[in-house]
Amino acid sequence: MMNLKMIAAAAMGAGAMLAATAACAAPDFSGVWMVQRFYATGNDKIRTLDGLPLPMTPAAKAEYDYLQKREADGLTVIHNTMLGWPKGFIQASRGNFDFKVVQEPKLLAFFFDEDHQYTFVHIDAKHPANVKPSFLGDSVAHWEGDTLVVDTIGYNGETPLNNIQMSAKAHTVMRLRLINDGKSLENIISFDDPGAFTRPWQMKIIYDRRPPKERIPESVYAENDHDLASLDEQ
């Protein structure tokens, strides 16, 4: 028959289990988010955290100037949007569109409204030995306290930051954490891309939590490819 000591021990054990679970519990990023207007898409919104000019390499600057001039001249800039190509996590999350986070213990899935892109971030995983280059790259992550640290390599050289083109050498690290009592999500992004930038630099994006019933519609940029036909004349 169970005595008081045994019951007390059982209760303490259960309490300890609950406390341990709470201590180990990762912050819950689940929900729908949208970039704050201050950080939303636009060349002028790509700002370094240290306030210094963007350290573009001469080649990246030439590319940037070329695209800026096309825009200024009223010519079409052939963004990934028109080709039906993904823009990657950073640019997709900067658009004025929602994205949804589905969180599991070992995986966070980010579903973007922008061109029905998604990317999965595997917790405590390692990059494959031979990463196949892609628009979104290969992402692994780990928790540092309440911050999710997402390490991405394996970009294919066609992932944009507006009119700046990240190179295939890009290595990005995103540090995501809840702020403002969980109503906002901060993303501090570190860029290390010797193909596009002369030194590593950081930028910040803040996303706001959307209402719980917010829905992500189906957006398909490949439908825009009809516009490409007119480019032969330019």
Place this chain on the structure above:
Amino acid sequence: MKVFVGVVLSFGLATAARAAEPQGHPDLSGVWWSKQKVAAVRPVEGAAIPFTAAGAAQYAKNKPVIREIDSKLPALHAVKRCLPQGVPRVWGSGLPFQIFQRPEEVVIAYEQDHIRRFVYMDEKLDADAADPGYMGSSVGHWDGGALVIDSGAYKPTYLDNSGLPHGDKLKVTERLRKIDGKTLEVLTTIDDPEMYSKPWTVRYTFALHPEEQIQDYMCGVGIVQSRFGTEGAVLKLRHHGS
């Protein structure tokens, strides 16, 4: 005291049960894969596809388009244009998909062209009010061990790679259930009175692949080059000096 001990034990058991069967329903979450592409679907009933006259005529029109695709000519077609393939065609893509299961929502992420579907649980489908999409608009409910997904509001797609047509009023009902611990059965019922004289059902099965991860689908790169040529205006104008 017995009550207290019972509560403590039940907490542990309930937690374990939830881990095995989220929300008390079968756990369909995970990566599923059938490596066989399904070129042409056939009714599980074994009969011929029950075309209406309009359906047969439309199918005859679609076939040359499909042949053009097969011969790699630049047809404006869902796969060549990186458009979502629609249902049931996407089930036969030959690529894996991952299911995320929540009480209020089930998300299905297909590797094919990074297609994803959000299935809102215990809501009523209003296909007339929903914005049309290639993957339609979907609601779900549990029927015993099966997840039942009702969908409508489709943009024009093909039902399969052979060019089976559908009309504006297409309704699709999918029943997803585990037939053993590692096999998922998907029964997809097509209800489209414009193209088919009666509803008919396609059956797919998928194996659980916990070791697999969904990859970044690279629709577009080779396709854009094949459509416009590597020396074409589009790619020349895209980059400075290219």
